[in-house]
Amino acid sequence: MKSHLTFAALLLATTLAVPALAHDHSAMAKDGAAKMQKHEATDAVKVGNLVFAGAFTRATLPGAKVGGGYISITNEAKEADRLLGGSSPVAARVEVHEMKMDGEVMKMRKFAGGVEIPAGGTVELEPGGMHLMLLEIKQPLKQGEDVPVTLEFEKAGKVELKLHVEAAGATSMEHGQ
Ligand SMILES: [Cu+2]
Known part of the structure; x- marks a missing residue:
């Protein structure tokens, strides 16, 4: 009991x-x-006056031609800098893309003229927003690996970084395929 x-x-x-x-x-x-x-x-990685944080990309399926790149960039300098573009050994080209609504459809296109990183400001390259795009990738990006990229800035010059490859996500919108 x-x-x-x-x-x-x-x-x-x-x-x-x-x-x-x-x-x-x-x-x-x-x-x-x-x-x-x-x-x-x-x-976070500090290079000169720029601080880079949370750099990542996503795993891609075999045959995929593009991958996104996401990173937060803070400019600790007294004057603005500008992200002009980039390159990577795993991709033919690296571009900065922006997302725009075209009627009901989200589309992306190359961001012309470079991205200003204001003095004391932070620019987030993130899923669904402005992002890096790795085009014509030469091999699938595998989860857990690091993808080297070189970003080019007007004042800071070339900065070498690594994008950590996270799990594949819902990428159809970002990649417009
Ligand atoms: Cu894109």
């Missing part, structure tokens, strides 16, 4: 614990986001 009661108490405790668990879960999600920011901060 005693064990029966204990069981009932346990059941009750489990039932009562559910809302608490749900709450914990949201706390964990917040914690996860905080950790992600921390992770990006640890990955």
Whole structure:
């Protein structure tokens, strides 16, 4: 009889614990986001007055011709700089792309004239927004690998970076295919 009661108490405790668990879960999600920011901060690379953080690309399927590149660029200089373009040994060309709504369809195109990185400002190249595009890639980008890219700036010159290859995502919109 005693064990029966204990069981009932346990059941009750489990039932009562559910809302608490749900709450914990949201706390964990917040914690996860905080950790992600921390992770990006640890990955930050400073070259001259420019700070690069969270550089990544996504795994591509065999036969894919393009891949995206995402990075946060902060300019700690007193004057603006400009991202002119880039290159990578794994791609024939690297361009800066912007996303534009064309009626109901999201399209992307080459960003002409370079991207200004304002003095003391940060420009995010991110999924769904302005991004780097690796064109005519020579081999699939494999999750876990690092893809070398060289970015070219008006003032800072050439900066060599690595894009960490994350899992393949929903890329059809970004790649316009
Ligand atoms: Cu693009």
